[in-house]
Amino acid sequence: MxxxxxxxxxxxxxxxxxxxxxxxxHAWALLVTLCPAxxxxxxxxxxxPKLQACLESSDVNYRIAVGETIALLVELGRDIDREFEFEDxxxxxxxxxxxxxDGNKHRAKNDRRKQRTIFREVLHYIENExxxxxxxRFGVEGIYxxxxxxxxxxxxxKEVLESxxxxxxxxxxxxxxxxxxxxxxxxxxxxxxSKISRFEKHLFNSAAFKARTKLRNKVRDKRADVx
Numbered sequence: 562m563x564x565x566x567x568x569x570x571x572x573x574x575x576x577x578x579x580x581x582x583x584x585x586x587h588a589w590a591l592l593v594t595l596c597p598a599x600x601x602x603x604x605x606x607x608x609x610p611k612l613q614a615c616l617e618s619s620d621v622n623y624r625i626a627v628g629e630t631i632a633l634l635v636e637l638g639r640d641i642d643r644e645f646e647f648e649d650x651x652x653x654x655x656x657x658x659x660x661x662x663d664g665n666k667h668r669a670k671n672d673r674r675k676q677r678t679i680f681r682e683v684l685h686y687i688e689n690e691x692x693x694x695x696x697x698r699f700g701v702e703g704i705y706x707x708x709x710x711x712x713x714x715x716x717x718x719k720e721v722l723e724s725x726x727x728x729x730x731x732x733x734x735x736x737x738x739x740x741x742x743x744x745x746x747x748x749x750x751x752x753x754x755s756k757i758s759r760f761e762k763h764l765f766n767s768a769a770f771k772a773r774t775k776l777r778n779k780v781r782d783k784r785a786d787v788x
Contacts, residue, residue, distance in 0.1 A: 563623065565614040579620035586623075590630045591717050594710045598641040605638050609647055616656050621672045624660065625679050632683045633709040639690070650687065657684040699727035704740050714739065 563582040565571050574582070596604065612634070615627045631653070638645035647653055661680040663673060685691040686709070695706040697715070706712050718736065719726045729736045732745050 563615060563618070564611045569614060571614065571617060574618075574620065579618070579623040583620075583623045583626040586626045586630055587713070587717070590633055590713050593633065593637065594713060596637070601637055601641060605634055609634055610649070613649065613653050613656065616660065621676055625676060628657070628660070628680050628683045629709065629713070632686050633713055635687060636709045647687075654684060654687060657687065697727070697730070699731045700746070702731065702742065702746065704730065704742065 562572065562578070563574070563586075593601070593604065609631065612627050612631050616624055616631075618624050618627065635645070635647060638647075657680050661677050661684050663676060682693055692708060695712075696703050697706060704715075706715055715726075718729070722729055730740065730742070734745065737743060737745060
């Protein structure tokens with residue numbers, strides 16, 4: 562219902578509709594992270610042009626949801642084909658640049674700041690495959706949010722669990738399995754109270770980086786095998 566009509570015009574949203582559309586789009590994007598490569602190609606061709614048109618929406622939160630979903634779809638497309646490129650990428654990048662530098666005074670200051678931040682990230686990824694990596698710490702562990710797919714999965718759990726998401730990352734077997742953390746750690750009091758040296762932390766981060774790279778390559782290979 563939020564997609565443009567045959568004439569390419571976006572529908573006028575009813576009260577409350579943009580919030581519903583944003584939630585639906587985020588839920589759909591979460592499902593797409595599990596999509597096999599054979600089906601993903603069809604989705605990219607069908608939805609990317611329509612999502613690009615939705616960047617003209619009057620609702621800032623829906624625009625942001627659209628931008629994040631576009632980045633996710635492009636990332637998934639590159640996972641199955643390193644040469645993947647959106648057909649109308651020049652027009653898309655121009656639109657993203659406009660949103661990343663939007664100074665419209667009719668919009669709230671916080672909305673403008675949030676929009677510029679998100680769309681700068683989306684633009685940098687589309688143009689250069691740059692992603693602003695984030696580390697989520699919990700206990701003596703941590704996970705890296707280093708891709709749009711991983712961010713969509715983490716954000717989905719964060720929306721549901723709110724402030725309890727770190728507790729669940731530490732102790733919930735299902736959540737730990739989804740993020741490749743293994744079984745919950747059992748630490749005695751001496752380990753809990755001890756501090757890790759800078760060198761040990763460096764070794765741990767290096768090992769974690771190698772593990773993440775190996776995991777992403779494995780996902781890429783699986784998608785290629787399905788295709």
